[in-house]
Amino acid sequence: MSATTQIPLVNYLVLGDTPHLQANECTSCGARYFDRRNACAGCFGTEFRTVDIATEGEVRSFTIVTFAAPGVPVPFVAAIVDCNGTSVRANLINVEPSPEHVKLGMKVKLATYSLGTDDNGVEAIGFGFEPA
Amino acid sequence: MADDIYILGIKMTKFGKHPDKDTVDLASEAAMAALADGGVTMKDMGILAAGCLMGQGSIGQQIQKQIGQTGIPVFNVSNACATGATALRTAIMAIKAGECDMGLAVGVEKLAGAGLLGGGGKPKSDKKEWTPGGRYGAVASTDGRIGTDAMPGTFAQVGMEYGHKYGGATFELFAKIAEKNHAHSTLNPLAAYTKRMTLEEIMNDVMIAYPNTRSMCSANCDGAAAAVVVSGSKLKTMSLEQQRRAIKVSASILTSDPWQEACQVLPDVNTLTKIAAKKAYEQAGVGPEDLDLVELHDCFATAELVHYDNLGLCEEGGAVDFFNSGATWRDGKTPVNVSGGLESKGHPIAATGIANIWEVCHHLRGEAGDRQIEGAKVGLAHVIGLGSACGIHILEKSALG
């Protein structure tokens, strides 16, 4: 399947041979943001550059969600991953969702998975972090 | 030098299920009770500030239509779980600005049976055609795919992050915090739940978002609370009894979350609380060691732990040891949430930020009955609204008392 028939779950996920996340980095103070910006919330600067986020990181916090809004499959592990100084919000995937298997400080790496294909044959690709 | 501010009258309704009353009924009940408690009427009020987070935005005028339309300015406020504290802060600011000498603040919510708050969002069916939308160009709902949007998991991560930083924050420790609050609630007739729960019952309860089980989550319920505030100079013209029962507002602080790395990934409930606490202690001229009781925002057991640290009740990083010392039980050094807290008293969102002040005032007036903290002179009430807003009020017993 060629890359042109794929679409990322969110626009800051870059697909291709080495899938990774991208952020808008403030050129004045270095603050990083995953959404589009009017200005930097830290220093009010208005110049940004696109930067790639490290694909490996460490779990700084997590929860195992067993009760969620209708339509959200459970259980899943929600986490905050420290990717070389940039905090990323993601699910932990390819790991048993139990406190015995998910640990604070565990090393993880970015991984992608398919969300399915639409009527036009386009496949949506999501991301998470799996044990490194 | 601005005039001092006092709570003249304050009341909360019973928290719980009120199927026969709507938000206007509950808010009006609390407002009239607060006016009566202060020995004043709507005629004396120069401002009304009111909030109902899940409401339509004109709760203040709806209350007036039940209890008295006098033409005074109404501020309908909305600030997540800090809505009640924001209403109070608004009334206080009006008095401090010299626009009036008395004001009424009301918070109300009907949440009984509301279930999970936050999360889900607009249902986006995963089919037909992937179409990017929203600020992140998402082609499907991100709740459950990119972390969690719901409150239990969000605050679970707040507590777990503290544990990662300082250690010792186990599932059992968080459950013990809930055990304390449920034990405290047995003495509070206005609490939604007053059942003592064993540690085992709490840990074996339905898991919502590890490490928060159901009994470690704030209880959705109905309720309202209201407060009448007055300037110090006006209070001096009132009866000795009114002056004796008036509670001094030594500090009234509202903050929002300053930018921090990660704050747009996981809401930062720490920095704004630390800043608010520092300002409040400075404004009041008291320190955490002077507090006889604290009502803090235990929307989840995992949240209570971090606020021991944020409010300076313990040394930095020392919240686990502080709790384990027994300090926050009602017979401890710094009793925390002797009302039962949001986990058992309940959390009718916009009412919470005034109800916690009522609890503190109740003790400072020596009117708390079975759960009275003996000789209480100074107390602190804290709320956090996610997004974020933090309200802190420090209250002191009247010198006449």
Ligand SMILES: [Zn+2]
């Ligand atoms: Zn910047």
